[in-house]
Amino acid sequence: MLHLTQNERENIQHARNLYYDFFNGFFVFELIEGRLEISQKQILILKQSLLEESLSVNLDFLQKEIKNNGMQGFKQEHTQMFALPFGGKQVGIHLSHYYENCIGGESLLTMRSLIKQSDIRLNKDNFKDTEEHIGFLFGFIGYLIRNNQDSLAKEVFLFSHNAFLGLCRELQERGDSKLYLHLALLLESFLKFEKEFYH
Template identity: 20%
Template sequence: MIDKQSVVDARRVYYSLLSRLFVFSWDDDRFSGVQQMLDLMAANPMDENSQKALENLQLAFDSRNLESVASEYDRIFHAPPDPIRTSVSFYEEGYESSSPCLEIKNMLLKTKFRRDEKRYKDTEDNFGFLFSLMSNFIELGKNDENYRDLSDEIFVRFLNPYIDEFVEKLYTHPKAEIYRNVASLMASFFAFERIYYDGIESQNVKSIKVKDGLSRAEMARRESNKKRRENDKRRKKELS
């Protein structure tokens, strides 16, 4: 069993790294801090696969190679004929800006966070934006149960059902070289995250209807509600 308090900072750093790798920006410093985070992770890799991926990424994110990283990002996520989609809406319902985007906007109303439209060009359900939220919510959750609950909800409701499909698309994309290592790192990290969340199951099924007539979205909502009830029960027990 994981000592959850002992891995808070490590989880925050991983999500912070992923946010920098998947949030589109025109800024010259879009990859600021990436090399330092990679060095930190490489000192304590999760497993053999992540160790190799981190070694390759350390070379790729040398300051002399950042233009190559940005160019590869554009070829994977923007260039025709088959750019990889990065929104939960697309993986859940097959088109952009659907109900997950609205759900996340409503979630943000409970917080001090809003999407900075000048910085974040994509919608609120973009994976990069969700990774950024996770990093911030994990940090704030050290002292605020509400933010801990919100980070739980983001993972259970929005990331867990769709992240494996996204990672697979990234790993197998013909233009992915540097980002294939990112995909390997993500595979190890999200396997760890499922252990952190008490062995929650992957939902890597590439169809809208997946089990007993339920959509992945409905399965995710039920899992999220279950997690919320568990958190409420835990709090009541702590107060009693």
């Protein structure tokens, strides 16, 4: 990321924040319902500057789903992938699932310690999960980027990166994943970009 102008750096920061907000809106169940208009706008922006040309198919699929059915399909599939214990292997949505094969393990303690370095605290009235929830972490990293807390954003990303990749892999392995398969492919491409950004 050497030799970038101030304007180029700002554009990259805006794009990264857009991606994190996009994924936050789909991976936190409580946010899905209210994301119709913003998701439509975000998809239009993402289609204008693809990380990989092949991703236009994924964005087109999501755009068509939202146009035809709103957010209901995302809510149903989110429940099917992450909450229901039957129908297929439940996809993990917590860091500890990927790092310790449990929920609420050392990864949660690590994440709480990192979050304490910021001014963010979970609102338990609106969000019923923990600080190691991957959807929450997308929003948290985006918040850190918006507030120029780059070193903490990097630390959270690097700690979470393998779990993010595990999420993509588990979604791709589920034969009944439709909408979230497309999100996983988009996320996987974004994670490659982020990894390069931080190295």
